[in-house]
Amino acid sequence: MIIDCHGHYTTSPRQHEAWRTDQIAAHKEGRAAPPRPSITDDEIRATIVNGQLKVQQERGTDLTIFSPRAAGMGHHLGDASTSEAWATACNELIHRVCTLFPRNFIGVCMLPQSARVSPRNCVAELERCVLQYGFVGCNLNPDPSGGFWQDPPLGDQYWYPLYEKMVELDVPAMIHVSQACNPAFHTTGSHYLNGDTAAFMQCLTSDLFKNFPTLKFVIPHGGGAVPYHWGRFRGIAQDMKLPPLTEHLLRNVFFDTCVYHLPGQELLAKVIPAENILFASEMIGAVRGIDPETGHHYDDTKRYIEQLPFSATDKSKVYEGNARQVYGRLSAQIAKQFGRV
């Protein structure tokens, strides 16, 4: 089985996105948000059949770990209560997709974060999504301010109430920023990759995994700048008298394969142990075009993986085994969802 651990509902029904615009406008004007729109199963089906499911089938992958649109999380908009209502609506929609297509999608939730609001307020939504919906992880935004970095680093005790619940439920977080509202950053071109790199460094300089030995983070987009600058990070850790990064971080930190050219994938596979790499494409996402150099979509990452010198065992780990390890509830959820069909 080929499991794509990083997909967002970027094709969600128009009325869902329109409600978000209305919700934020109402918040700005001090009005109550309008009621949520009704969305039929057929409307959801159409967005998936002509979207992520079509691409999954064309590319020959089997199952996508599916979460709300990342740039759409917009934690910098509104306040804690608007974030809560929006997260509830987005997660419910993911649950409906997974119910309609149980063999193709397994859910991951977004969290109702807001800048400078304790992540303690995310615990209930995480628990609801895992226990009621069968979700297997969450997307954790290390910068809910959208490019101004107003919250403490991920190693700070500020985040611990959320980590305690993640550990209790055995679910990992993909560390994933949302839209940048700081014009210095392009959302997917720099803010995302900055977020990935910053998150890794925040873990490196903290005791986080000493305190939470079973906590797991997936750093997406191939780890941002991390694999390319592995020597720098190793050297900094050495200067700080920290253990080697393999011991210090790689029991807890994993990287996905959302890297959109072969040389980048080659570097990732050369630098990071196969046990720490999870197959992902983030389709249909940030880069939707066709690379004229290859004639194929930039985000058709399976094509690159097929060209890497992985042993059969390592390739199977990257495609499936590692995802089952990192997402501790995944195998049981696959059995449950596949049994339903």
Ligand SMILES: [Zn+2]
């Ligand atoms: Zn993403």
